[in-house]
Amino acid sequence: MDIRIAVTGLGWVTPIGAGREEVWEGLLAGRSGFAPVESFDTRLFNSHLGAEVRGFHPEPFTRRQDPATLGRASLLAIAAARMALEDAGIEPGEDPSWKPERAGVAMGTTSGEPLEVEKLDDLLLAGESEKVGAEFISNYPCHQIATHVAREFGFAGVNVMIPAACAAGNYALGHALDTLRSGRADLMLAGGADAFSRITYTGFSRLGAIAPERCQPFDRNRKGMIPGEGAAVLVLEPLERARARGARIYAELAGYGLSCDAHHMTAAHPEGDGAARAMERALADAGARPEEVSYISAHGTGTPTNDRLEVLAVRRVFGEALPRIPMSSIKSMIGHTMGAASAIEAAVCALAVAGDLVPPTMNLEEPEEADLDFVPNTPRELPVRIAMNNAYAFGGNNASVIFRKVEN
């Protein structure tokens, strides 16, 4: 029997705001995080929309380290982590029983700190390589996101970055779950972070994946995804410890499953094979049956291909039960925040389970699948006993995570 693990805190910085209340209310209200890209010139691109985090000030959150020396994804991650710890009522170092070596960090990302390699490239192209300093190797490696979070709070346990691209948050959550279940930690911060960059934007634009005007997951007329940025961190600890210290428990992190398509670098398996296996494994790990799932937070990027194949995969797993299970995509509001996406969506699942409330899929005018419930345009109250969070990434990396309501 596995140790049961609880979500006791969450924090996030997203294109529609930061902090639990602001973002949750925004998602329920269908707030849009899309706007013309500001951080670089998109004149030469076919699309100009992005879901950037605007007006982010790292200083209130990054206190032990100098924010000027850290990359943007690290700053977003630290902010999310600090909010999460406050939300969980944990002050590292304050509690006399605090054991830093039993507290760890597992984070996910797609690109790490691409702005740092952009700075390098600007210098190299200008013939100014002599100006490249020590900061490149300090800031660029993606593992620094997890190390900077750990340094901020003095966490001395497990520390790892799992850069599983657009599914990375779920991978990090899974690893944190395993670490806690195996007794190697008493507390884990788990989540994902990614910063907006011309590299990522150019790449998706080059693939023809960016929607020119709207992000419409599961809509018949959907035209693509919209890149975004952000970070989310969940606080995870054994359920018994959470109860013993009187913590607020959002949900149990009940299980996860991974798979690999082994098919194509940027396109999913045409029969949703890998995605289905990840879901099945997550359910098995959580000891849940498909028909017991109350809500699915979809990967739902809004590209014609992803959404079609995703539906194929969920149909394979859920069969006739699917039409009764609401499935929404918050990428319709905050875009595709890359490595942060599944972490943000995981926090949504925890909130959905805690509050019996699920966010909508916005911009849904003509659902492509008439029999399915994508929670079009308005949030929904319903008992959410089990929520599933799905994520699919380049390289055929698939991951599903299950949250379950904790009965008191």
Added chain:
Amino acid sequence: MSARPTVVVTGAGVLSPLGDSPEALHAALAEGRSGLKPIELFPVDGLGDGLKAGEIRPFEPRDYLGERNLRPIDRTSRLLLSAAQRALDESGWTPELRAGREIGLVLGTTFCSVKTISEFDRRNLQLGPSYASPFDFANSVINAAAGQAAIWHGLRGLNSTISAGEASGLLAISYAAQQIRSGRASALLAGGAEEICYESFLGHQRAGRLGASAPVPFDARRDGFALAEGAGLLVLEEGGEARARGAQVLAEVLGHGSAFDPDGTPEGAARALARAVRIALEDAGTGPEEIDALSAAANGSVTGDRAEAAAIAEVFGGRAGELPVTAVKSMLGEALGASGGFQAVALLGTLNTGILPGILGLERTEEGFPLTGASAATRQVAVRRALLTALGTDGHACAVVLGAAAGGS
């Protein structure tokens, strides 16, 4: 240690500056050959004179991978795919077996390819976004190599990429062992891959991490490490299933542990590694007195090597001085994400032959250096249990206990 699944090693594959098979690598290390050569893979103007690195050249991927199209696959992925081919061949994981059963991959890497992402960006800046390369974009994500390997070799098991600097490789092996023990996987390639390139070299040099004259682990003259590249993978399987399919069992992963230094100090690093070692030993049900050899992470880093030695001294106490120690980076250089893979693959040779490579170039250690079992001489050591350690410049610490296959070495 009741009914926990065992994690055995059924094969290995390696592309390294000293050879492209576990046997060749171990033989070269045992002979005390250096894989560090003058740099030829990228222009070094303005970087300094007499620079050396552990480059893999010549490297002809077709020797390992046949005639399929390699254009969409960058150097890091080519190194990984080649090592994976060798590992799969050696362990009996034929294409037929892979079609019917799942084998996955856990890959440690720091950058995957900083060269690819940088070239993608530079081409965009010079020619405009319409002319950015779609292939390069697909290879710019840090899990690209793992994805390419899965596609090329039909690895339908779980596929995870682990980034923790120099500790990535051993952490990948730890992660894989954990996945097998928890029943999420029954067979996984595990290790690391990293390419050497101008961007990485420039960055490390500017940060003062590279040893200009003496990248010699533990030596009093040391002044930093020499960068290297390659790929090293173990084939890890659940013990019962490995034996059921008639696989050769080369070794066993007995335990693993990891920790982090949030203070960013040499003392903090030593504490973190000591903790990781203790966790690994406890996990293996092994006391320090039962460890027959140490494959150290030491790479010539002034503070890193010292911190590692201090950590070992703390855990091993009085025995620290007798413990036979090797540091393969004395000959292979520091291959970042691939290093843990190199250490593990090299150790298989030691378990098999009883030969522990010396630390090439080690002449004199500093005052008070506790690991007096470190020497330049290759020697005979009967190794039933070995400890492998990793200590990253940014604070990651990892330790793995590897044991000889049941039946002794």
Added chain:
Amino acid sequence: MSQDTAEIRDRIKQIIANVSGLDPKRIGDEARLRDELKLDSLSLLEIGVDVDLAYKLELPDERYKEIDSIPDMVSLVQGRLSEMRPQAV
């Protein structure tokens, strides 16, 4: 004119060969890119970029997505080159 066509066709085949690893001598003059040559979406994108770069055509992506065969690609290139060429007196 047929000299142009043959040259263009050969260059396109070479580009396809570079991207796909196929032997250019075994790419038929009428070859269909997806059905016969089995080129996937990423490869087709890369080929489009390389063709456009080779001839400096500056055509939008959508034009390349419509291309399904070698003859189509040759026509596309020739058509665009004519548009770009100053008119002969």
